[in-house]
Amino acid sequence: MLRLLDVSKVYENGTQALAGINLRIDDGEFVFLVGSSASGKSTLLKILTSEVEMTSGRGMVNSFNLNRIKARDIPKLRRSLGVVFQDFRLIDKKTIFENVAFAMRAVGTPPRKIKKRVEYVLGLVGLKEKADHYPTQISGGEKQRVAIARALVNNPSMIIADEPTGNLDPRMSLDIMKLLVKINEQAGTTVLVVTHEHELVDKFEKRVVAIRDGRIVSDRTGGYYQNEVV
Amino acid sequence: MKWYNISYFIREAVSSIGKHRVMSLAAIGVIAACLLIMGSFMMVAVNVESMLQEIESQNEILAYVNDTMDDEEAAGLGDSIRAASKEITEVTYISKAEALETFREELGDDSDLLDGLEGDNPLRNRYCVKIKDLSKTQEVAEAIESVDGIADVSARSDVSDKIVQIRHLATLTCIIIVLVLLCVALFIISNTVNLALFNRREEIAIMKMIGANNSFVRSPFMIEGLILGIIGALLALVLQWILYTYIIKTTLADFALFELISFRSMFWYLLGLFVGMGALVGGIGSGFTIRKFLKV
Numbered sequence: 001m002l003r004l005l006d007v008s009k010v011y012e013n014g015t016q017a018l019a020g021i022n023l024r025i026d027d028g029e030f031v032f033l034v035g036s037s038a039s040g041k042s043t044l045l046k047i048l049t050s051e052v053e054m055t056s057g058r059g060m061v062n063s064f065n066l067n068r069i070k071a072r073d074i075p076k077l078r079r080s081l082g083v084v085f086q087d088f089r090l091i092d093k094k095t096i097f098e099n100v101a102f103a104m105r106a107v108g109t110p111p112r113k114i115k116k117r118v119e120y121v122l123g124l125v126g127l128k129e130k131a132d133h134y135p136t137q138i139s140g141g142e143k144q145r146v147a148i149a150r151a152l153v154n155n156p157s158m159i160i161a162d163e164p165t166g167n168l169d170p171r172m173s174l175d176i177m178k179l180l181v182k183i184n185e186q187a188g189t190t191v192l193v194v195t196h197e198h199e200l201v202d203k204f205e206k207r208v209v210a211i212r213d214g215r216i217v218s219d220r221t222g223g224y225y226q227n228e229v230v
Numbered sequence: 231m232k233w234y235n236i237s238y239f240i241r242e243a244v245s246s247i248g249k250h251r252v253m254s255l256a257a258i259g260v261i262a263a264c265l266l267i268m269g270s271f272m273m274v275a276v277n278v279e280s281m282l283q284e285i286e287s288q289n290e291i292l293a294y295v296n297d298t299m300d301d302e303e304a305a306g307l308g309d310s311i312r313a314a315s316k317e318i319t320e321v322t323y324i325s326k327a328e329a330l331e332t333f334r335e336e337l338g339d340d341s342d343l344l345d346g347l348e349g350d351n352p353l354r355n356r357y358c359v360k361i362k363d364l365s366k367t368q369e370v371a372e373a374i375e376s377v378d379g380i381a382d383v384s385a386r387s388d389v390s391d392k393i394v395q396i397r398h399l400a401t402l403t404c405i406i407i408v409l410v411l412l413c414v415a416l417f418i419i420s421n422t423v424n425l426a427l428f429n430r431r432e433e434i435a436i437m438k439m440i441g442a443n444n445s446f447v448r449s450p451f452m453i454e455g456l457i458l459g460i461i462g463a464l465l466a467l468v469l470q471w472i473l474y475t476y477i478i479k480t481t482l483a484d485f486a487l488f489e490l491i492s493f494r495s496m497f498w499y500l501l502g503l504f505v506g507m508g509a510l511v512g513g514i515g516s517g518f519t520i521r522k523f524l525k526v
Binding site: 049072075076077078079081083085089090091093102103105106107108110111150154 | 234235238246249432433435436437438439440441442443446
């Protein structure tokens with residue numbers, strides 16, 4: 001669950017990234033957050049993961065109050081979110097299995113449970129056979145599936161995907177998006193996908209939130225990206 | 231912290247050393263070099279100190295017994311002399327006959343000069359007194375002089391003052407150089423760690439984004455630093471042994487008045503010092519340097 005009330009962000013250099021954002025996403029929703037570059041999307045995500053602090057406004061992610069979160073609780077907030085990045089952000093020197101497993105080790109899960117869960121999650125994204133490979137040995141689409149497996153492994157209540165298909169060709173992009181939809185539908189995990197790829201968004205009939213110049217300019221359930229003024 | 235976490239950290243640290251071979255070798259080299267320089271200086275300092283001690287132990291106070299006392303009375307003064315000052319560590323009685331004998335030995339071939347003195351020995355019964363702190367020579371000499379039956383005290387307080395001065399200077403120099411070297415070592419090591427961590431900042435940032443807390447990220451790095459520090463220390467110890475045995479010892483031997491300290495007698499001390507310093511600098515160094523990379 002996510003709630004933002006009149007959230008603004010002005011960076012130290014004076015750039016206003018967000019201006020009065022109001023956003024509510026309920027558990028189990030699938031939401032596209034769309035907007036061109038420099039629209040404020042990235043800042044919004046960084047506020048959700050507590051990488052940057054909002055300048056004004058109020059916010060809540062899962063059970064964490066963004067205005068009053070203590071430094072030592074930030075790891076807990078991030079564990080309740082599974083984050084998927086455009087550039088995958090896998091550790092090249094670890095195997096696929098280890099890349100996913102170490103998200104569980106960070107939470108202090110016993111090794112016995114880790115093995116079982118990682119195998120299950122890798123099966124879910126269709127990469128069970130490549131568990132022993134290194135990230136440099138697999139394709140971009142596969143890398144993104146590893147990243148999704150890693151985001152999923154700790155059973156987060158929400159997955160945030162930041163341009164997950166930005167580095168992939170259209171066919172792979174569609175596969176990744178379908179995988180995210182599948183996770184949303186089967187596990188009931190809330191999914192927030194940030195993207196600027198119109199065609200991809202149009203293929204799914206999901207809620208689309210459009211952001212421009214730091215403001216939400218449209219928020220329609222079932223709305224299509226192509227109809228918006230973005 | 232659970233056991234499987236600790237075992238994970240250790241496995242992680244060991245495998246990371248293998249994966250970052252060049253950086254690991256650089257770190258080991260830097261630590262070994264710093265310890266080696268520090269160790270070499272220390273070995274010289276320890277030898278100087280041991281020479282000073284040797285000289286000190288030969289510096290003594292002589293207390294002459296009043297001639298009105300017969301030999302038996304003179305020999306009984308030991309306890310009262312010992313009681314004169316807390317600084318006194320050793321009191322040896324030397325009878326006039328013994329003193330004459332020693333004198334003879336010192337004269338060697340000319341000892342016939344002393345012939346005929348046995349019956350009427352002009353030397354006095356005496357006590358040879360050794361003290362703990364040479365800087366107190368004058369004070370102790372005065373205290374002994376006031377003991378009943380002591381006629382005269384001879385103390386080379388000028389010599390003892392010189393030794394005390396040299397020692398103070400040596401200690402001060404030693405402390406300053408070790409401190410400077412320590413700062414240099416810390417600087418170089420923190421730079422090496424910084425470089426190593428800079429290469430892996432992405433890895434650290436990923437861990438943080440996944441929700442790992444700082445200690446989870448930091449622990450493998452600290453253990454890695456600890457292991458590299460200890461390997462560097464052991465390497466330094468071997469190099470120190472070679473350097474000391476074949477270079478420092480042969481060079482110092484030309485100036486030395488006394489026998490040089492053997493490496494073996496210093497071994498455990500050096501081992502403890504090197505491993506302790508290596509582990510401290512490696513572990514704390516990386517733990518400290520990683521802090522700025524954790525702010526994600």
